[in-house]
Amino acid sequence: MAQIFAPSAQWQMRIGKNSADSNPLNTKMLNSLVIKQNKKVVKTSTNFKVFATLSENGCTVNRLEQLLNLDVTPYTDNIIAEYIWIGGSGIDVRSKSRTISKPVEHPSELPKWNYDGSSTGQAPGEDSEVVLYPEAIFKDPFRGGNNILVICDTYTPAGKPIPTNKRHKAAQIFSNPKVVAEIPWYGIEQEYTLLQKNVKWPLGWPVGGYPGPQGPYYCGAGADKSFGRDISDAHYKACLYAGINISGTNGEVMPGQWEFQVGPSVGIEAGDHIWCARYLLERITEQAGVVLSLDPKPIEGDWNGAGCHTNYSTKSMREEGGFDVIKKAILNLSLRHKEHISAYGEGNERRLTGKHETASINTFSWGVANRGCSIRVGRDTEKNGKGYLEDRRPASNMDPYVVTALLAETTILWEPTLEAEALAAQKLSLNV
Known part of the structure; x- marks a missing residue:
């Protein structure tokens, strides 16, 4: 980077309660990134478009695109939170999703969660639970709407940071x-x-x-x-x-x-x-x-x-x-x-x-x-x-x-x- 400018005043990402943006990274936007298969558009009786993908065994209709782009905001207050953490190698990112009952503005509004640390190289099988602490929120460009990405750090059930939790020590230094x-x-x-x-x-x-x-x-x-x-x-x-x-x-x-x-x-x-x-x-x-x-x-x-x-x-x-x-x-x-x-x-x-x-x-x-x-x-x-x-x-x-x-x-x-x-x-x- 050639130059350091003044930082944003927004040090912590906030998510608006009434955001109802459509999915910005839909499959149409990513079409140019993948090798296109032999596809043709099929019109159904319900008057929406789906892709028909030609395969060796015939024509299989794939309606995933419509569901992936579905905006659920008018029908529910629930949002999807994608909890993201760093795995056992120290460089791999892991994530899983959960439903939250309403839009949130701050990580403190989110519940802690847990995962199987024995499957990520972060805990033994006989005591495998690792706890996720939400720390930062970002808007989710894949799901759109009020859905969010949640950066988490990782702790034992007793509340001690696990060895791969480098954020904990960093936060201590930055709070000095x-x-x-x-x-x-x-x-x-x-x-x-x-x-x-x-x-x-x-x-x-x-x-x-x-x-x-x-x-x-x-x-x-x-x-x-x-x-x-x-x-x-x-x-x-x-x-x-x-x-x-x-x-x-x-x-x-x-x-x-x-x-x-x-x-x-x-x-x-x-x-x-x-x-x-x-x-x-x-x-x-x-x-x-x-x-x-x-x-x-x-x-x-x-x-x-x-x-x-x-x-x-x-x-x-x-x-x-x-x-x-x-x-x-x-x-x-x-x-x-x-x-x-x-x-x-x-x-x-x-x-x-x-x-x-x-x-x-x-x-x-x-x-x-x-x-x-x-x-x-x-x-x-x-x-x-x-x-x-x-x-x-x-x-x-x-x-x-x-x-x-x-x-x-x-x-x-x-x-x-x-x-x-x-x-x-x-x-x-x-x-x-």
Whole structure:
């Protein structure tokens, strides 16, 4: 993301009680995403249209489209809440639905729920119950109307966060008075790769072969350069509808790879919005028959990996004299480089090689406008003497709760020894 702007005043998504929007992501909108079967329109005696799909055994009429697009708002006050949580791998999103008796405006109005943690790798079979705590609400672009998506975190029946619940610790850090006073802003650049379903090879690539070398694909247009634009656009609109603070999208350097940006977001909101955006992308690629990959280096060789660059600033960084505060933050980050790397995503060593616009995973560096550094500072920040920094180390599969909270902890709450600070400043040529 090129620049951090002022964040939305709406830090917590609210859902209007009387919203009766029709389903924005209906099957007509997604027709261009899937390979069309041989279909013809059949008119029935009730004067509505259905698709007749020709199969080997004859003609089978599929009325699912009409039911999927059915608006139940005039007939019931009930809504559907899709409870979403993070599974045992720490990167997989899970969800299930329940009926709520009326529209809601805040997560506190929703009941806690539970699921079988033994089936998600989060609990043993003999004590498998995991409890879902609703934390954030978004509008549901798939079902429309007053229906909602609910981001949850996970606890034992005794009320203790389970090990994969990274949101709980993040919320503690973001509720610290020192952190609250600094109003930390985040702009997260989520890169991802689209794969062909049956061969797990990037979309648009010849099966078993390679496209031309990188160069024309980044932000490119054309059938030979852009693969999966409809998925990116559908996701963009779904995020806007849901209330996710999405700020842009673009095609990436490797063909079949895309990026969306979320932010600026304040504190814990950044993680909630990224996780909901990932869930929407999983659902859209599911409908399109394409596989979503967050692998940081999906294709070995002379191809860019996939990162999740995290732009970050505090109130002090954004005010006069903020560049000195940024340099002090960079110093702290250099001293905790190993701790950050260990928390920045699985398989990141395959991506952070010092090539393809990355720094080496073993060496901390920073620079102005240098995309080969661990931390990049923009030209405008240097010129204005205030602004933000970009942490280019996080992998595409990083947990946004972990990364955002760790940045706040290291730059606001953690203080190095004077000796370590002096040595780091000398090594990095920082005068702080």
